[in-house]
Amino acid sequence: MTDPEDLRGDPLHDREVAAVLHESIPILESNDIPYVVIGGIATSKWGKPAAVKDLDYFVTKEDAERALKLLGSAGYKTEMTFPDWLYKAFKGPVMIDLIFAVKKKLHLDDEIVARAVEHELFGQKLKVVGPEDLVISLAVADSPDTPYWDNALSVLANTTQLDWEYLVRRADAAPQRMLGLLLYARSDGSPVPTAPMNELWDKVKNIDLASKGTPEILRSA
Numbered sequence: 556m557t558d559p560e561d562l563r564g565d566p567l568h569d570r571e572v573a574a575v576l577h578e579s580i581p582i583l584e585s586n587d588i589p590y591v592v593i594g595g596i597a598t599s600k601w602g603k604p605a606a607v608k609d610l611d612y613f614v615t616k617e618d619a620e621r622a623l624k625l626l627g628s629a630g631y632k633t634e635m636t637f638p639d640w641l642y643k644a645f646k647g648p649v650m651i652d653l654i655f656a657v658k659k660k661l662h663l664d665d666e667i668v669a670r671a672v673e674h675e676l677f678g679q680k681l682k683v684v685g686p687e688d689l690v691i692s693l694a695v696a697d698s699p700d701t702p703y704w705d706n707a708l709s710v711l712a713n714t715t716q717l718d719w720e721y722l723v724r725r726a727d728a729a730p731q732r733m734l735g736l737l738l739y740a741r742s743d744g745s746p747v748p749t750a751p752m753n754e755l756w757d758k759v760k761n762i763d764l765a766s767k768g769t770p771e772i773l774r775s776a
Contacts, residue, residue, distance in 0.1 A: 568648065572607050573677035575649040579610065580681050582625050588618045589663065591671040591684040593654065593692055600674055601686040602709030607676070609650040613663050613684065613692075616655040623653060657695045660728040670721075686714045687722040694732045704736060711740040711747065719751040723758075730758040 583590050591597075594611030614622060623642045627633040631644040631651070640656035656662055670685040684692070693707035711717075726733040734755040741747040 569607070569677065571647055571649050572610070573679070575610060575646050575651065576677055576679040576681070578629065578646075579612075579626065579644075579651055580679055582629060583612070583614075583622060586621065586625060588614060588622055589665075589668045590614045590618070590622075590682065591663070591667060591688070592674070592681050593684050593689060594652070596674075596676060596681075597684050597689045598693075598706045598710065600672075600683050601689055602706060602711075602713050609652060611652045611654060613654050613667075615663050619653040619655045626651065657692050657728075661692055661695050666725075686710055687718055687725065690717075690722065690736070691725055691728065691733065694726075694736050695729045697732070704739070707736055708740050708743060708745065711737070711745040712743070715746060719748060723751045723754045726755060727758070730755050730762070734759055 590612045592611065593613045594609070595605045595607055596610070599605050599607070612622070619642050623633045623635070623644060626644040631646050633644045634642065636643045639659065640654065642653040642655075644651040644653065667684065667688050668682075670688065671682040672685060674681055674683040690707050690710050693703040693710070697703040697707070722733075734752060737747045737752050737755065741752070
């Protein structure tokens with residue numbers, strides 16, 4: 556687990572991030588907007604340390620619209636950047652991402668919120684996504700432009716108390732990616748047990764991929 560001191564980068568930017576944290580989290584919580592913090596803060600808590608450059612809040616779409624209006628009323632510049640998955644709010648150099656869909660496959664729900672853990676950063680208490688949901692979100696979001704697998708691998712390497720049953724069940728958003736990630740993590744020395752990989756393989760081999768040019772060896776397995 557990463558110490559909050561490890562997240563500190565440029566002192567001036569840290570003060571600006573801290574100010575936005577101290578302002579934005581109470582706005583969400585006082586207006587009963589369920590959220591979990593993802594992104595760099597969550598990766599730093601469960602995996603490798605990283606400087607906090609912006610703030611990533613995972614919310615529902617309806618609550619993203621509410622949060623955007625509330626932040627706008629509090630003096631933030633706001634924009635509906637991508638209406639199908641992301642809104643943004645800015646104060647000075649600090650950006651808040653209000654994320655409500657990860658690749659159109661993953662959305663905030665009560666279970667993700669219930670499994671969030673309380674964390675403290677720059678003196679502000681906040682709710683950070685659990686390690687299993689973080690790994691799933693990173694696996695789903697990974698792309699050539701945004702290579703998040705390295706972050707996911709750091710979580711798998713540093714978290715020995717993962718709830719594997721929960722992770723496998725929630726990996727339905729991207730079972731192929733999750734299986735590939737776990738295989739790679741295990742080959743890299745992470746303590747990934749065999750059972751969850753077998754369960755994910757059972758999910759993967761029942762998916763019809765013939766139309767996407769799946770190699771014959773997989774189609775006949």
